[in-house]
Amino acid sequence: MPTINIVVIKGNCTAKPELSYTPKGTANAKFAIGVSSKFKNAAGEPQERAEFFQIVTWKKTAEGCAEYLDKGQEVVISGRLSFDKWEDQEKQKHSRVYITAQLVHFGRKSSSQNDPSKVPHDGPPSPDADAQNEGEEDIPF
Numbered sequence: 001m002p003t004i005n006i007v008v009i010k011g012n013c014t015a016k017p018e019l020s021y022t023p024k025g026t027a028n029a030k031f032a033i034g035v036s037s038k039f040k041n042a043a044g045e046p047q048e049r050a051e052f053f054q055i056v057t058w059k060k061t062a063e064g065c066a067e068y069l070d071k072g073q074e075v076v077i078s079g080r081l082s083f084d085k086w087e088d089q090e091k092q093k094h095s096r097v098y099i100t101a102q103l104v105h106f107g108r109k110s111s112s113q114n115d116p117s118k119v120p121h122d123g124p125p126s127p128d129a130d131a132q133n134e135g136e137e138d139i140p141f
Helices: 059-068 127-132
Strands: 007-013 018-021 027-040 046-058 074-087 093-106
Touching: 018 059, 027 059, 046 059, 046 074, 059 093
Parallel strands: 046 093
Antiparallel strands: 007 027, 007 074, 018 027, 027 046, 074 093
16 A cells, blocks of 8 residues: 655744755745644633644745745645654754645735735735626626
């Protein structure tokens, strides 16, 4: 049976991505996302827990993330789990699991970033505009 290594996760970017380049010139960006989980504890009391995941992107995706992704912005990541292990100069062994993003979908920015002066005016039409055009086309789907 073939193996499967697929991750899809939605959260909020914790900081502006850090863009760097390999010695051969390949772009990579690193950032983290926070994901909030709500649940009830054994006593039935509502609880919330935040978990943080490290993300690495490559090439054009990395450059796009570095340019357009901001702290607090919603983001949906599709990719795979990756694992690194290494030994430091003191011979201590380290390891980490992270997500290698293959697709990154930008969502809304946090309310603190919603500055009307920075919103482009040529965005998609509002739902009211669709209601005004209703019935103009006879498309059955």
